[in-house]
Amino acid sequence: MEDIRIGVIGHGFMGHEHEKMLLDFPGITLVGFSDIDPTQLEDVAPGLKRYKSNEELINDPDVNVVMVVCNNTAHHDLVIQAAQAGKDVICEKPVAMSVQELDEMVEACEKAGVKFTVHHQRRLDPDFRTAKAVYDSGTLGDIYTIKSSIYGFNGNMHDWHVYIKEGGGMLYDWGVHLLDQVLWMMPGAKIKSVFADIRNVINFEVDDYFKVLMRFDNNITAEVELGTYYLTDKMHDKWFERHWFLGGNKGSAYVDGFGPEGKIVRTSQLLQNAGHGRTMTSAGPTRSFGPPPEGRIITEPLPEVNTTHRQYFENYVRAWHGEEDFLVKIPETRRVLRLMDAVRESGRTGKSIDFE
Template sequence: MSMKLGIIGFGGMGKFHSKQAPKAGVTVIGAADIKEERVQEAIEAGIKGYHSADELLADPEINTVILTVPNHLHKEMAIKAAKAGKNVITEKPAALNVAELDEMTKACEEAGVCFTTHQNRRWDRDMLTVKKAYETGMLGKVFTIESRLHSGNGYMHEWHLYKKYGGGMMYDWGVHLIDQILFMMPDAKVKTIFADLKNVLHEEVDDYFKIILKMDNGVTAHIELSTYILKYQPRWLAAGDKGTLVIQSLGGVDGAIYRTGQLLEKLPPQIAESAAGPTRQFAPVPPGGIVEEPLPEIQTDVLDFYRNFSDVIDGKAEQFVKIPSVRRVLAVMEACRKSSETGEAIAFE
């Protein structure tokens, strides 16, 4: 493989890429950081240490850079890297808005370099399980997909706490959760978007959001994230007219598909007594009325992100994370903020 990688920003994600990329056959040349201790950490890890992005970009041995700096620096660094003739990978979100991304894309096109974003959550086993169930008709005609991510940890950390750096959970995880839904149904258009963003524990940035995407294929997607819900709900719920799929946790296979053992043609004549009073519609399902099946098996390897981009650089493959799809996610995020500010649903595509 021809990727010779330089990492700009050697914090948590920078160190992550320095360890992961070599597993995919990528050569990591070095890392740049403005903090001296991180430069030394790069050297101790057996790669070059640079004291600035400019110093790294001047190294002819590097042909690709990955930007693991705070979000507000992505545009500046990407354009600078493109002008230096380096292929560009940004951490997500690629930019703070569509206009910034368009500037970055133009710079990369003019420089003749490849450009992508590290949307690694497209390889999540839990999401790919739901995607397979949707694509293969395993659940029949799907009418709702619910994507939830809950944490009881409360507060965020470091620069994610500040608006000026592009902090908040919409930029941090919202970009992943929206991307997963759009990736799952790439041919479906988003008809309307309604969103509610909240500051529960944080003054400056959002730490809770609820997004409802009404798609033109009949699916309504619900996306919810919170840093402070203390009893987690299932990571995924997808329901169709032939079954319901539930996955409990992030990255997990702890779930099942549920089907009716015998679909009732009509409700029973008798009224059942429940703790909430008499009911027919919500009476307990009799034994055997619902049967459980295992989730489909999924093979996935997140290292394919690096392998694919290496092949793209070599002219041997089509880019997996394409910029138009990244742009679409940013456009949805902008509509979410507008919806939350106005309290109204936004007509989209």
């Protein structure tokens, strides 16, 4: 059986991550790297090829899959070149800068009859999979709100991420992951409308904060919020905060950090059946915000999930051999790009945008 022989374009941060993952991966041979900056190839692992150009890598008969892992704005041309050379393609996220770019890439791949997928390995993040397992279990009853957030301290982004012309900004960086996760959590649910607030809190050129509200036809409103300059003293993982919150009519789930930690909080008796007196609090008399009756609140552990980023490439190997579908399908990535257009339009106009 033919094996998968991958050449990777781009040996920056993510190129190094792929190198670590694929150096010794069942069913995959990592052939080598190209990079527009030859100094980036100096520490390529011994035994791997260091190509003089992207063209040399793309046209190498030893390579049958090209992985595009360089700056966002270079994805379009390189995916098309690889497809035209008859190579299957894996592209880093964001797959393209626009829906039009993606459509051109898809056309080239279809014309050449090559396989095309995108590296959305954050569909395998433990925090996301835990939140999805809670969602899928139905244990929270009718879910009405889902929040996904990530906050960091420093505000500044590195290298090309601060330039619009290089495809920088947080919406293209983390935004595609966070939106993709929410859409993938609820297959079949359509987004009725989108509202977004996109800001430059301390960066002049590219977005460093966004809040996106999506109203789904399954009665759920999902909120995705990211802040790179979000001053807080409640950090997980030392430097940043990552949270999921799911609220339903039978309970809530708190999923915190990438680990993750957290709990499910439920009530032993639904509110409509609970006799509930008025309580005097420091804020005045209240029913809603007083303490719950003794024993009413139950906490449960979060479900265990078995998920790692290796599974992305394990799926790739099986899917490449036709044994199952690719985890990431191109129409899903196209939907995220369309959603990002609506997010930008809402951010620009301050209005809610009808979608789907």
